[in-house]
Amino acid sequence: MYDDPAITLVIDGPLAVATLARAPVNAVDDAWLARLDQVLDAVERTDTVACLLLRSSERAFCAGADLALMRSRFSSAEGRAKMVPFVREMQRVYARLERLPQVTLAEIGGPALGGGLELALSCDLRVAAEDAKLGLPEARLGLLPGAGGTQRLTRIVGEALAKRMILHAEVLDGREAAALGVVHWVVPAGELAARARALAAEITALPPAALAACKRCIAAAVEGEDGYEAEVQGTAALLATTETQRRVREFLEKRR
Numbered sequence: 001m002y003d004d005p006a007i008t009l010v011i012d013g014p015l016a017v018a019t020l021a022r023a024p025v026n027a028v029d030d031a032w033l034a035r036l037d038q039v040l041d042a043v044e045r046t047d048t049v050a051c052l053l054l055r056s057s058e059r060a061f062c063a064g065a066d067l068a069l070m071r072s073r074f075s076s077a078e079g080r081a082k083m084v085p086f087v088r089e090m091q092r093v094y095a096r097l098e099r100l101p102q103v104t105l106a107e108i109g110g111p112a113l114g115g116g117l118e119l120a121l122s123c124d125l126r127v128a129a130e131d132a133k134l135g136l137p138e139a140r141l142g143l144l145p146g147a148g149g150t151q152r153l154t155r156i157v158g159e160a161l162a163k164r165m166i167l168h169a170e171v172l173d174g175r176e177a178a179a180l181g182v183v184h185w186v187v188p189a190g191e192l193a194a195r196a197r198a199l200a201a202e203i204t205a206l207p208p209a210a211l212a213a214c215k216r217c218i219a220a221a222v223e224g225e226d227g228y229e230a231e232v233q234g235t236a237a238l239l240a241t242t243e244t245q246r247r248v249r250e251f252l253e254k255r256r
Contacts, residue, residue, distance in 0.1 A: 006035045009042055014050040014204035016043045016102070021057045027066035028115045030086065037093050044100055050208040052100065053200045054123060055107040055193075061132070064114030090115060090147035094122040098152075099219075101212035103203050107196035108132045109189060113171070118145060121152040124215070126182070127196050128174035129189040134182060135171035155222060157181045207243045 006022040018039050020026040043052050056062065069086075073079035097104060097119070104123040106112075111133040112120050118136070120126050128134065136145040136153065144150060145166060154162040161180050164170060178186035187195045203211070213234035220227035238244045 006032050007039055009039045011042070011046055011049060014048055014208065015200055016046070016049045016052045018043075018052060018054050019057050020055070020062060023058055025060035025063035025111070026056055026058050026116065027063055027069075028090065028119075029066040029069045030089070032066075033089055033093050037096070040093070040096050040100065043102060048208065049102050050206060050211055051200050051203040052102050052104045053107060053196060054104060054119075055196065056109060058110070060110040060116065061106070061108045061112040062116030062119050063111055064116045087146045090118070094118060094148050097122040101215065102208065103211050103215070105196065105200055105203070107192060108134065108174070108183065109192050114138055114145065114149075115147050118147040118149040118152070120183075121156060122148065125184050125199070127185040127187065127192065127199060128177055128183040129192045130174045130186055131189055132174040132177075133171050134174070134177045135169070136166050137169040137171060139166065139169045153182070207241075207247070209241055209243065210238055213238055 006020075008019045008021055010017045010019075018036075022032055026032070043049055065086075070083075073082050073086075103125065106120040106123040106126045108120055108126060108128040109132060110129075112128075113133065113135055114137065117134050120134070136149045138145050138149075145153075150162070150166060153165065157165075157180055165172070165180075165182075172180065172182065174183065174186045177183045185195065185199070217227050217230045217234055219225075220230040
């Protein structure tokens with residue numbers, strides 16, 4: 001277990017659980033980003049982990065940038081200039097989360113707004129409570145979702161729906177988010193933790209190497225690379241592993 005007041009990490013075999021625990025709403029500041037980076041370090045170097053479950057112990061999943069940080073920096077031109085490298089660092093850490101070889105699952109039980117939704121969008125999969133609130137309302141403040149929100153939301157739901165949410169500063173509940181494809185599953189709040197754990201268990205039953213190879217091929221499709229060649233190379237690498245050989249052999253024997 002990796003303890004930190006901001007984010008705790010527990011690795012149990014193929015499952016890693018990162019719990020966002022910065023009271024009261026998991027506001028993002030420099031120290032919180034640095035801790036998330038440390039968590040990703042630990043997960044990435046643990047080859048046996050197949051799934052990272054990202055959840056919150058607070059009333060919000062993540063409410064975005066820390067208001068105290070914004071107040072301290074927006075009062076002067078020098079302070080406002082410091083917000084630019086802060087946004088760059090959010091982009092960097094969230095992109096690292098997105099690129100993890102492990103499957104990442106966000107369990108959204110409370111508000112995921114601004115940088116909080118951008119964090120969830122960096123995960124491969126999302127499950128939300130029906131009454132969770134999700135949105136990128138930065139335009140209300142004369143800002144934009146700069147931690148990857150305009151890019152990832154557009155890739156996930158398409159241009160039309162991304163424009164609806166961002167240009168309308170719209171906040172959705174969990175049901176609406178599922179209907180629009182922002183999240184993959186929606187459940188009553190009381191069932192969220194169990195559903196997230198069940199999904200994680202289904203994912204961790206799959207071989208980590210196969211999951212990582214699938215992620216690489218999907219990323220190639222999204223990024224316009226030669227995904228067909230990635231599929232061939234990934235297939236060759238997996239066929240050489242004892243785990244794949246065992247699973248295919250058992251499958252074929254059952255079909256005799």
